[in-house]
Amino acid sequence: MFSREIESSVQMRLYSMSKRHFVVVICLFFLSFTLTLLIGIAGPPIIISYSNNNSKVSQFNEMKKFYSNSVVSKSMSVFNQQLWLTATITTKDDEEKFPKVNVTVNIAGIIKGNNEILIYNGSNKFTQRKFKCVKTKCEEIFIAHINFSSMKIYKFYVGISHNNLDIKTIEFTFSTFSSYFSQLEIWFRFSFLVLGFIATVIYNNSLRKFSIRDWSMEQKWVAVLLPSLVIYNNPLVPLKFIVNSPVTSVLDTIFKATFICLLMLFWVTIYHGMQQTKRRCLTFYFPKICIVLLIWFMIVLLPAFQAIRDSADPTFYYKLQNTFLFYKFTLLGSIVIYILYALFLIITACGELRSVPYFNIRIRFFACFMFIVLVFSIVMIGLRYGSGLFNNNFVFERASRYANSVEFCAQYGMINLYLFIMAYAYSPAKNAIHEANFQDDPNLSMVNESDEDVLYGSDIEEANLLSRKSTKSKLNKR
Structure with a gap:
């Protein structure tokens, strides 16, 4: 058992969810995702x-x-x-x-x-x-x-x-x-924009009752990711249909890259943060920010450069530039470094915390949905690019777009639903206000509990809670 400082945190809804509640949430996630797929299947071709x-x-x-x-x-x-x-x-x-x-x-x-x-x-x-x-x-x-x-x-x-x-x-x-796809894109992204804004307001309002120092690491990160999700859905999308300027496409690229890189930073920070409480900026955050910032810069650089040059020269083809090969290998190299670093943090976190029920539950829940998003992203990249990802002769401007409406709806649906689930699970529990001094330390608060007792609640706790409620109701009647 590793040593860990006691840190106070707001109790998350994750700990108060029953088995039935947890299954319902998972089913709603996949049902909602299936609905987005059906919308995409019924949608028009993109190109x-x-x-x-x-x-x-x-x-x-x-x-x-x-x-x-x-x-x-x-x-x-x-x-x-x-x-x-x-x-x-x-x-x-x-x-x-x-x-x-x-x-x-x-x-x-x-x-x-x-x-x-x-x-x-x-x-x-x-x-x-x-x-x-x-x-x-x-x-x-x-x-x-x-x-x-x-x-x-x-x-x-x-x-x-x-x-x-x-x-x-x-x-x-x-x-x-396709003009029909453009209309689908506007309404689909606008719908998730509204839902993302509502989720942001509800989530931050639920945490407003507590001091920010008492927020857990996951709660702080979700509070940052939800506003960035609103930007990812881009409230400025209609401008690209009425403004003849490369600024609109550049902003859309920046918004998407910013959210994706924040999500990547969120993943590695959580896994590393669970293993230590002394999170100094230089030793804890700086290496992660450098890796993710390089990926962000490379994601933004080429589309922004292409959009600006296209406005002046429609025949410009970036692959004729000598720097393209350097760009491609730098981007792929930085992604490989990130994956290796994330795998190292996941393995060490699972090895050190698997015997601690409290953190084991957090890791399992966090890793489960992270795995779903990663597998989905890998499948999407494979279907969209295939072997052309390493081929210099395919037309990137079209190949980098979604192949069909299913890919478009599935990607936006998966990203938005993932954040909604995180916001729901990490929002304060109903009794969190009465347990504001909840100690986030497994050695003191959950040393004798199993994984299922931590996440779903034990039978003894449920029986005691029911007996308390019945006694209280009898006293009120008298």
């Missing part, structure tokens, strides 16, 4: 892709090895949000190749009367694209990306030059968000 009818027309200049064509998008609205143009080249050779082509793009918006307004002039700018060809079919290459659909129809003038590629056809494909 709509279509090929231009004239995109396969071959207009080659064999002498100059140059191909040119113009492709026109379908009519769009602000709910389509963004527009991607990609190309798939078919060659006459059956050999495996890794060719390079130079691409030039001019972009015009079509208004009433079929008049054109030049939006971007890239006639004198050649951007290089690298890709892989297997037999006659080549990988899809990125051409241009419109970050905000301010025009109803776009016309792209594309030029492709090559030296050693025997091109047969080039097929251009447009991709855009």
Whole structure:
């Protein structure tokens, strides 16, 4: 048994939950999550892709090895949000190749009367694209990306030059968000925004009766995570449909990254904090903050940089930059360091506290829901990226988006429901105000109790409580 200082804390609802109560909470969690999945299943597709009818027309200049064509998008609205143009080249050779082509793009918006307004002039700018060809079919290459659909129809003038590629056809494909999904996104995130705000108010109001010094470590962290959950649901979402600025997408990225990194910091802090009460800033918090801050910076950096550059140059492709490889391995490396550090804290916490019923219950409850969220996140990443996570040639701007409405609803549902469960379990118990001096020390308060007695209450305690209530009611009647 390790030595531990006695620290006063507000009794959590977790300790007063009966077995039936605990099962009901778990069932409600999974029923609510199932409901979000059903909404996603009934929802529309997220990305709509279509090929231009004239995109396969071959207009080659064999002498100059140059191909040119113009492709026109379908009519769009602000709910389509963004527009991607990609190309798939078919060659006459059956050999495996890794060719390079130079691409030039001019972009015009079509208004009433079929008049054109030049939006971007890239006639004198050649951007290089690298890709892989297997037999006659080549990988899809990125051409241009419109970050905000301010025009109803776009016309792209594309030029492709090559030296050693025997091109047969080039097929251009447009991709855009479904307008129906955009409406689903607004209402779905707004619903969780309202629920998150209500949960924040109720939770903080329940703890307002107690001194913040008496709050447990979990209670303090949930009080921080709930407002960040409101930011994660982003009250500024409607602005990205009406404001033509990269600021809205950058803010959305920052909000999401901030919440995710706070959640990661919450996990490692709880596991480490259960093992010691002297939590000095330099030795306890600083290493954790450094690891999580690096992850936050890397998550925010690339999308923010991409959004800002897109507004000035629709043909900008970050993977052509020499720093992308450094960025990718830095992000993956920092995540691996975090996972190893978290595993170390989990193993040491379980090893030191497994014989202590009070902390064993806290660890089991905390680890159970953490495991659910982690498994869900790993499955989502695997389904969304697959092997493309390590492939430099897949179109990240679309692959990083949700593949369908199920993924979108499931992710927001899981994150929000997880925080709601934490807020409910860590909120003060009904009798907490009468036990304000509750001692959070297993050696003094729960040394003779089993795990089930700690979480659900023993039969003797329940019998004593019922006898007290019956005696009190008889005295009141007299």
